[in-house]
Amino acid sequence: MKLVYASEMQALDHYTIEECGIPGLVLMENAGRGIAELILSRFAQEASQGVVIVCGPGNNGGDGFVVARHLFQKGYPLKVFSLTEEEKFKGDAQVNLKIIKNMGLPLYFLTTDDLSPLEEALSKNQIIVDAIFGTGLSREVSGRFAKAIELINKSQKIVVSVDMPSGLSADTGRPLGIAVKATVCATMALPKVGQLIYPGKDYVGELEIIDISMPAKIIAEKGPARFCLDVNWACETIKPRPQDSHKGTYGHVAVLAGSQGKTGAAILSCQGALRGGAGLVTLVCPKSLNHIFETTLVEAMTFPLPKETPIQSLSYRAFDQIISFMVGKKAVALGPGFGLHPETFELVHKLVAQVELPMVVDADALSATSGEPYHLRRSQAPRVITPHPGELSRLLDVPKEEIQEDRLLAARAAAKETNAVVVLKGAATVIVSPDGREAVNTTGNPGLASGGSGDVLTGLIASLLGQGYEAFSAACLGVFLHGYAADILAKRKGPWGYTAQEVAETIPLAIKELLVRKEFGKN
Template sequence: MSDLRVFRRRADSYKGDYGRVLVVGGSVGLTGAPVLCALGALRGGAGLVTVAVPESIYFVVATHLVEAMPTPLPEAVGGCLSSASLAPILALAARADVVALGPGLSSAPATQSCVRRLLPRLRRPLVLDADGLNAVAGRPELVRCLPAPAILTPHPGELARLLGRPVAAIQRDRLVAAKAASKAWRAVVVLKGHRTVIADPSGKALINRTGNPGMATGGMGDVLAGLIAALVGQGITPFDAAILGARLHGLAGDLAAREVGPVGLLASDVAARLPAAIQRLV
């Protein structure tokens, strides 16, 4: 793959050459999601990662991310993002190459309102995940607000909400569902699960073959969102970044499962093995 050239580092390179990723996520009770997303970005080769979280969870996140740059955001009652978070997020996004929005945000009304106001103002490539997706579900008018390029990373339940269909219908024909969502939202769609499907608005689609049942556990999608953001930040096109991200994510999971077994496999185990997965492909 020609995209693998991004992993060949020049002798005179510096951190700014490899992308600045902004992760926006987290809320009280969901502190791990932005941490795992940031780890996915760091292990995927991002040069700099900033993690913007509600101020009440700032110290928890900061203790777990010594290589990233945590930033506290104003919050609503209950420890989630509010309208006051909007301006600081936009200021941080202006200094980033790509934004990963959604991991652990919560579905609080104040947060959903913040996301809906944020999307039309973003001027950076976007990876929209988890509660970021839930904030736009049932709001088809927001399709015009997504920054181009955008990558959506839903699991089957999130895609069902986006399309207004039952989960069973999504799972019955995952390829058709991913293509329909990609066309409707004019974005690359990564439908996660067994045999992750990647689709783009032109009708192109690919089914990923790496990964294993041990990856059916919390936090795996957060790592994937951060990894895809890191690849976009390093200059890979959104569709190719989604394809490569899914492949590397599954391969890292396979490496972890061979070492520790599929039972009890953690998302952090997968993040830790991303560099080894990259080396397998380079």
Template sequence: MILLTGEEMARADKKAIDMGMPELILMETAGRSTAAGTYSRWQDRAEEGIVVISGGGNNGGDGLVAARYFDSWGLDVKVILLTSPENLEGVNRENYRMCRLQNIEIIPENSGKIDAAEDMIAEAGIIVDAMLGTGLKGAVRGKAAEMVELVNKAGAARIAVDIPTGVEAGTGRAPGGAVKADLTVTMQDAKVGHLLYPGRSFCGELTVSDLGFPDEVYDEIEPQHFRLVDEEVSSLLPPRPETGHKGTFGEVLVAAGSRNMPGAALLTAKAALAGGAGVVRLALPEESAAAITSAAPEIVLIPLAGEEGELSSSNLEKLIGYADSADAMALGPGLGSGEPAAELVNGLLKELDLPLVLDADGINNLSELALAAGYSGELIMTPHPGEMGRLLEMSPQQVVENKLDVAREFSREQDCELILKGADTLSALTEGEVFINPTGNQGMATAGSGDVLTGLTAGLLAQTQNSEISACLAPYLHGRAGDMALEEKGSYSLTAGDILDRLGAAFSSVSKNAVRQEDKRE
């Protein structure tokens, strides 16, 4: 599904209006959706009184429409208007006029009563934030900043119209703080800032109100940001024909593990199997092979004599031979950071051409980025911000603060798909599109979680032979499995093994939810 920036949403609005959609009707739909979504969740709180805080722009107009609906349902609603009525224009002025006709109490900024807002907000059961909307850039200032602080102190249910005031729609940044919403009702399409942290943490539950824009609205915008939903994921999953055999579902070669980190190899290989691969072969130092045999008899082991407990360039020829029969390869988890492993990684990148997932020590051991850019097969790299920072000589914090630009530019320059891991994992594709993953949780920040993602990605890649699809599906399914684990175990005790154990259930839930959504439409 499409994600828009604030600028793109403004262009979409204008295009829809230019095509003949009345602006007054669009605002009516937005305000009605906000009121209905609020009342359906908090009927009891609504009886305690509702305060709508409206700015002078279209976001504020949506709030005025919501106030009209609350009033028509017999609820006590008051409006705090952060501008003078004389400044309102067009449809905003019209909705202000209709509010006055309904005798809704409105306290404009220039009324001399604005200081009473603190008590109104403190006593309300519901507060609707319609202050600034998706056009904000930078920190909230002036009276709106004061209101943000008052709203967050209140005990009311907090509803944001389009996006919580203080969050940038295009980046998710909230440099001066933001309204901490319980529900965000956004219009037409979700925004980039709803999915990226810290903005994501301010949105609460996110719902999208369809304004009915025709498809032609998007032709000129050419959106570059997306999020997946279950229906899309289900449609992209590789087929599982009833007459298929293990060769049908692809073979994955995993080169991973070392004397000190055999578990990384095991998690990666098992995740490739759980991701649907028909055969998984695991190359690892022979001294670690015995432990793997008993833990996962389904995995075909390739024990190799390494150096200093790591696979090395002496194993290069054998690995190239095994790669000839594989459909995809996972390289790097737990491989080690010594010279033997580094020589192997760089040698394989020069010689191989099969679809490859490069992670962890596979990334850390790159002698130069040109090796990745020059790889002759399809390539997916899966760094976390620390690994990304080392590649680009940036701090992890710089990577996180500029994640969209960093991911997009890296993917284009290195001609590879990039999964930039984090609380809001990004899948950046070589054509410039970025998918922001909506699944996952803080419990997944645990050792081995990335190894599971690498194996899952390789398993999907072996089946799809499409690096773009695999780079988008894997984080979604990985996060869904983590969310299932969270429900059962909570965030404190969640392990990588818990994620791995629920991958099958994640695949199943995606397919079942997609069928339910299709049934609803029928």
């Protein structure tokens, strides 16, 4: 499903109205009716005890008027409060305001700072419909609007937000002074960026998409190349395997990882590649550590090299042997536990620039390029980098706080600087390709915040590259599967405390669930 900024959603609305000829009044009717149906399907019992609908200016308030009409028609007790003067409503919102006035709905205009009637109503009713502000809000909330939001949050009632939790930026997910904490956010046609990234995701509650009959053709042709990585997307992307395939069909992945004290990172990367379905996996490692890998990795092979540093990491002197070994391989994972020795860094610089295979660059290999993204730009083959915010901060030489302020913007800048697909890890991982495609992931949970999780992801993405997925798709599918496996573990074992190795072991189950959904149309 496509993922939009506020301005992009406004443009899609414009195309729908002007090019397809669907009146805005019809879109508003579809939106309000859809939200009313959602409320009654989820909260009918609570709605029977009373609904308060709080409307602000513009079309968001108009949507609220439509919701009120449909609930009123079905006999549900309600009160409608407008925080905007009657004469200020225009267009479609004005039409729907006039309708509910003519129908005799209980309607109150609160246009001063005295919100005591609203406060009393909130205390006596069970459902609140938040229709104050939508996606167009760009300034800080103040006055009676801020006070109304504060009262809604204090009420501890079920809150259904119309399109956006009021006060939340649709683009950055940041509260503009204050924002509604919704139980459910019913958004129109497509999810908004600010609903999927943090802190916005904490305000949205459950996100429900309301079909307002925006034509699929308009969305496909006019919408951005930005996607929400959900189950539907994953089912469309993952490729089933023919029964007559063999290990050679699914690529030989080379994993360059491991040094003294960091052998676990290499092992976990290999497990990620194996569990992701690579046909063959070989770990290229320092010879002095080979006995550890030989006794731990049963299914993966090793290629031990004697040219290593004093900290038992590979040296640039091993470069020619590595290049010879790469013949016939399909993808490379580089960096987990690789070591921080200067000779290892020099090896990374040469490998990143000269290996003509798709490559995932992570961890110590990213440290080797800190402040020097040109090493990645020199490559002639696809590169996927998988930094956490601290690593991206060092790579771009910008403060970590700036990275976290707008993660999509930061990933976009990194993709431009490195000419690589960027996987900016963290809650709601974002993926950006240098060709302009973008994605935000919806899977994963706090249990992934443990050592080794990123090493598994590196191997998994390399596995998908080796199986023939192009770089952006491999990165997106790898991130989704990694989080999906963690979500399965969270349900079965608990919200955290499971290990990176268990995540790797659960990847085949995550793949199985997607393929079952794909085959039987349960996506």
